[in-house]
Amino acid sequence: MRTRVTEMFGIRYPVIQGGMVWVAGWRLAAAVSEAGGLGLIGSGSMKADVLREHIRNAHQATRMPFGVNVPLLREDAEELLLTALEEGITIFFTSAGNPEKFTKPLLDKHCTVVHVVSSVRQAIKAYMAGCHAVVGEGVEAGGHNGPAEISTMCLIPQLVDAVPIPVIAAGGIADGRGLAAALALGAEAVQVGTRFITAVESSAHDTFKRLVLEAADDGTVLTFRALAPVRLLRTPFARRVIEAEQRGATVDELRRLLGRKREMRGMSEGDVEEGQFEAGQCAALVKDIAPASAIIERMITGCHNAIMRVARFTDS
Numbered sequence: 121m122r123t124r125v126t127e128m129f130g131i132r133y134p135v136i137q138g139g140m141v142w143v144a145g146w147r148l149a150a151a152v153s154e155a156g157g158l159g160l161i162g163s164g165s166m167k168a169d170v171l172r173e174h175i176r177n178a179h180q181a182t183r184m185p186f187g188v189n190v191p192l193l194r195e196d197a198e199e200l201l202l203t204a205l206e207e208g209i210t211i212f213f214t215s216a217g218n219p220e221k222f223t224k225p226l227l228d229k230h231c232t233v234v235h236v237v238s239s240v241r242q243a244i245k246a247y248m249a250g251c252h253a254v255v256g257e258g259v260e261a262g263g264h265n266g267p268a269e270i271s272t273m274c275l276i277p278q279l280v281d282a283v284p285i286p287v288i289a290a291g292g293i294a295d296g297r298g299l300a301a302a303l304a305l306g307a308e309a310v311q312v313g314t315r316f317i318t319a320v321e322s323s324a325h326d327t328f329k330r331l332v333l334e335a336a337d338d339g340t341v342l343t344f345r346a347l348a349p350v351r352l353l354r355t356p357f358a359r360r361v362i363e364a365e366q367r368g369a370t371v372d373e374l375r376r377l378l379g380r381k382r383e384m385r386g387m388s389e390g391d392v393e394e395g396q397f398e399a400g401q402c403a404a405l406v407k408d409i410a411p412a413s414a415i416i417e418r419m420i421t422g423c424h425n426a427i428m429r430v431a432r433f434t435d436s
């Protein structure tokens with residue numbers, strides 16, 4: 121499968137594994153890259169020294185290209201970027217913040233920079249900042265969402281029309297049908313998060329993996345709209361947030377309810393009562409724990425099958 125994105129990174133399949141806090145360490149990123157996709161180390165839950173270790177381990181584990189995701193709103197974003205550069209990283213997926221500040225310095229160092237966007241306005245901004253591609257992330261996606269709450273189905277074709285750089289679709293893509301649909305919408309690759317939570321190589325707590333496997337069609341909910349919208353599994357903590365929001369809790373109350381380290385307590389430590397578990401609507405499509413290589417192979421086979429199925433409709 122050849123698109124501008126596979127060419128850009130020198131990868132076999134147009135499948136990128138999203139950089140995910142507490143889930144996407146070196147094991148997952150290396151396994152995805154070895155399997156022909158592009159693995160990303162999620163630095164959002166790491167201090168600089170931890171990131172350095174993950175990059176070194178990934179370099180030991182694979183010679184295939186892999187990258188690092190850096191959420192730009194982090195206070196230490198610059199330190200994370202510099203650490204990744206020192207360790208030889210040339211592929212950066214930036215998110216959650218303004219792409220203007222860091223894109224140019226990364227381009228000066230001959231890096232490939234992709235920014236995650238959730239609206240047409242943000243995509244144009246990323247393009248103007250010099251990004252090589254954008255990830256268009258719909259509101260179905262797990263984790264932090266954009267305030268515009270646009271679905272992947274509606275967002276991707278608008279981005280394709282708005283910017284000349286390649287668009288990578290994210291949000292709700294868990295199998296080959298989703299990949300085929302994204303390509304049909306004009307995307308040139310997909311960024312997959314939730315499906316990889318239950319990869320063998322993911323560092324998600326076993327309880328987190330189990331919760332994803334058990335999720336039903338309405339198993340996730342968009343919370344904390346007044347702070348920073350985040351899609352969570354409907355666990356006891358998420359229900360408390362929904363209740364607070366429904367009775368009109370103030371921003372300060374929500375901030376107090378969120379407290380600190382909820383992500384770590386949930387996704388890394390498996391605390392079902394108090395933790396926060398980020399996952400997308402497509403959790404309902406995730407049925408097993410499997411090696412990253414199997415997830416990708418199935419996705420590619422499923423994509424071919426979906427395209428053939430559609431082609432048969434037009435044969436007659």
Ligand SMILES: Cc1cc2nc3c(=O)[nH]c(=O)nc-3n(C[C@H](O)[C@H](O)[C@H](O)COP(=O)(O)O)c2cc1C
Binds near residue numbers: 262290312400
């Ligand atoms: C557990 C989890 C953690 C995530 N953490 C990050 C992150 O640190 N940085 C980021 O840019 N995106 C993050 N995301 C978003 C993913 O990179 C990806 O874009 C998204 O999951 C795609 O939608 P999907 O969940 O429907 O596959 C996270 C998603 C999940 C599910």
